[in-house]
Amino acid sequence: MGRFGQGLARIWRTGNHSLASATFRLRPGLALLSIVAIFSLFLEIQLLEQLDSLRRYMTAQEIAVDAGFALLLLLAIAFLWWLGILAAGGIVRLLAWRKRCSLSWLWYCWLLPPAAYLVLRFARALRMAIFPTWRGGVFLQIFCVLGLTWLFLSVLRKGGVGELQRTCRSRFAPIAWAHFGLVVLALIMSWGQGVYLFHNFSHPGRSVRAENLADIYLITIDTLRAEDTSLYGYSLPTTPNLERFAQKSFTFDYFFANSNFTTPTTTTIETGKLPWSHRVFQFGGFTRDQTQQENLAAALRQRGYYTAMISSNFAASPFHHRTLTSYDTVEYAPPLGTSGFWLKNTNLIGANTQATLAYSLLHRLFEVSEALDRWLWRNRYFSPAEAVFSRARKLLERKDISQPRFVWVHIFPPHDPYWPPQAYENRFQSSSNECSDFHIQNPKKTPQDASPAELRACYDEMVLYADHAVGKFLDWLQQTGRLEHSLVIISADHGESFEHARLLHGGPQLYNGLIHVPLLIHVPGQKQGARIPQLSQQADLLPTILDFAGIPTPSWSDGASLKPALEDKPIPGRYVFSMNFENSNSFAAISQGNIAVLDDEFKLVHDLKSRKESLYQYKTDYQEKHNVLQAQPAAAQRLRTALQEKLLTVNESYAPAQGGQ
Numbered sequence: 001m002g003r004f005g006q007g008l009a010r011i012w013r014t015g016n017h018s019l020a021s022a023t024f025r026l027r028p029g030l031a032l033l034s035i036v037a038i039f040s041l042f043l044e045i046q047l048l049e050q051l052d053s054l055r056r057y058m059t060a061q062e063i064a065v066d067a068g069f070a071l072l073l074l075l076a077i078a079f080l081w082w083l084g085i086l087a088a089g090g091i092v093r094l095l096a097w098r099k100r101c102s103l104s105w106l107w108y109c110w111l112l113p114p115a116a117y118l119v120l121r122f123a124r125a126l127r128m129a130i131f132p133t134w135r136g137g138v139f140l141q142i143f144c145v146l147g148l149t150w151l152f153l154s155v156l157r158k159g160g161v162g163e164l165q166r167t168c169r170s171r172f173a174p175i176a177w178a179h180f181g182l183v184v185l186a187l188i189m190s191w192g193q194g195v196y197l198f199h200n201f202s203h204p205g206r207s208v209r210a211e212n213l214a215d216i217y218l219i220t221i222d223t224l225r226a227e228d229t230s231l232y233g234y235s236l237p238t239t240p241n242l243e244r245f246a247q248k249s250f251t252f253d254y255f256f257a258n259s260n261f262t263t264p265t266t267t268t269i270e271t272g273k274l275p276w277s278h279r280v281f282q283f284g285g286f287t288r289d290q291t292q293q294e295n296l297a298a299a300l301r302q303r304g305y306y307t308a309m310i311s312s313n314f315a316a317s318p319f320h321h322r323t324l325t326s327y328d329t330v331e332y333a334p335p336l337g338t339s340g341f342w343l344k345n346t347n348l349i350g351a352n353t354q355a356t357l358a359y360s361l362l363h364r365l366f367e368v369s370e371a372l373d374r375w376l377w378r379n380r381y382f383s384p385a386e387a388v389f390s391r392a393r394k395l396l397e398r399k400d401i402s403q404p405r406f407v408w409v410h411i412f413p414p415h416d417p418y419w420p421p422q423a424y425e426n427r428f429q430s431s432s433n434e435c436s437d438f439h440i441q442n443p444k445k446t447p448q449d450a451s452p453a454e455l456r457a458c459y460d461e462m463v464l465y466a467d468h469a470v471g472k473f474l475d476w477l478q479q480t481g482r483l484e485h486s487l488v489i490i491s492a493d494h495g496e497s498f499e500h501a502r503l504l505h506g507g508p509q510l511y512n513g514l515i516h517v518p519l520l521i522h523v524p525g526q527k528q529g530a531r532i533p534q535l536s537q538q539a540d541l542l543p544t545i546l547d548f549a550g551i552p553t554p555s556w557s558d559g560a561s562l563k564p565a566l567e568d569k570p571i572p573g574r575y576v577f578s579m580n581f582e583n584s585n586s587f588a589a590i591s592q593g594n595i596a597v598l599d600d601e602f603k604l605v606h607d608l609k610s611r612k613e614s615l616y617q618y619k620t621d622y623q624e625k626h627n628v629l630q631a632q633p634a635a636a637q638r639l640r641t642a643l644q645e646k647l648l649t650v651n652e653s654y655a656p657a658q659g660g661q
Contacts, residue, residue, distance in 0.1 A: 068186020225495025241471025
């Protein structure tokens, strides 16, 4: 290390080496500024590409703060790149310490690869603007980077390193210093907004009067569609534990998610508001203003409950929803591997960095971490359910909490990728392929060497795994005497698609596979199960839970209590809505997106932009293969009128957030 350190020090102090009979100074500091400038320009291009989508749900100030943290992370990566090349020069200097050795190649190594990738990103941005449907693929990108690197090297060798340094001093150095200033400004802005580093928290119990209140356990299973559960008549035995639990619970046959992906649906569960009321439309969206206090946990906490939420999907977590103040305990169980490290350590509370740094501004870097995890741990599911239930058991065993408890746990399985643990592999897969061989990158395209049937079999094995994990937790509640005296609700945030030429979830479609999800409710002391045929939706969960806690349904909730249905009483007739507004602006009236409206027989799906419609008899045509729009004009008109009247009311009553645009 002594010689290596001396080699680095000598490079830094002198940097005088011969190159083509000319003397130049290595200038590592100028090289660092040049690398910082190139990495900063990466972000500028990415921000321009993502700006329109970010402006749909973030204010200009929020985007500036998140971009500042993205820039700070890129500056750290730029420094590591610069340091790595400098260290390589020290090693070469050490190995060739008896010979004269030109280190001009350091400049080429510092600048050529990132500069080539910068040009590639710029070319990609132009291609997206001119030819948005064309896709080049990963190998073409690698080829382009290598080709551009060779081209740059040829050009730079003609001008020499001295000319390159003069260009960097006059062009790149000012860009670098300007971005250093932007980072400082973003840090000041974030301090003013109260942004702080992520950490789980768990407060001690409080002394309150809350006699004769049952504990409440809400278990939500990510991406569990009702059709693939044996509980709902599926041909494969995917949910034996849920079936067993249903023997002493109420099972709702027609329970629908109010959207088709996690962020809006879990926000609806938490707030009792439909997406057009809570305004969380996008994956990275979050609640604002009064909605942050109008939620289930806040109402139960005021009643005397100890409130807790534990999630392995950050999009379902109060950290992301901005509802932290309503909870006594909030814990996030991040994924395993480098992607989990990224998601946890880029999660700044009060900013939206976990979404923006992973899935928009720095999504390429996050994709590298995901690819690394797939390579290192090929057959390991990255977000085990056991991590969530283990935290829940530890919380429930605490002796310092004497209050009744509300505990919401959200597990990630069976969400893709469909990599079931070894004990569940090949339960339903008939081929020799392993589920880990199939990685879905495009929801409109089946992976190579995989059929929708094979993907669904892998998904079903993941459902079996999730069912087993939930069953073990329910058994623990039973063994410890908690189940008998508790209200337990089991459901899902949304379903999954294997039909209609689309995989996964999200997007414009609102077919049954995406929005029909399980719902089981076990009330304290219940011994017999029953099926509930009445139509219901996620917004009903908040009024139902509050009803059992003796709290009236708040005026801001869009749902209705399901407790009468459990007592064999009818729920007043109403329409149920599900919607996807990913392309809509959270700060403006709703003008585009898909909305499904259901009554007891029909489901109308309406596209606000194209005005296209489909009508299905969803109970008898579960796969929704037969559009009866022309055959049932009266039903279509009835549902269309209900949708239009409700949307008009929503748009008229909505007051845009201050500073939204």
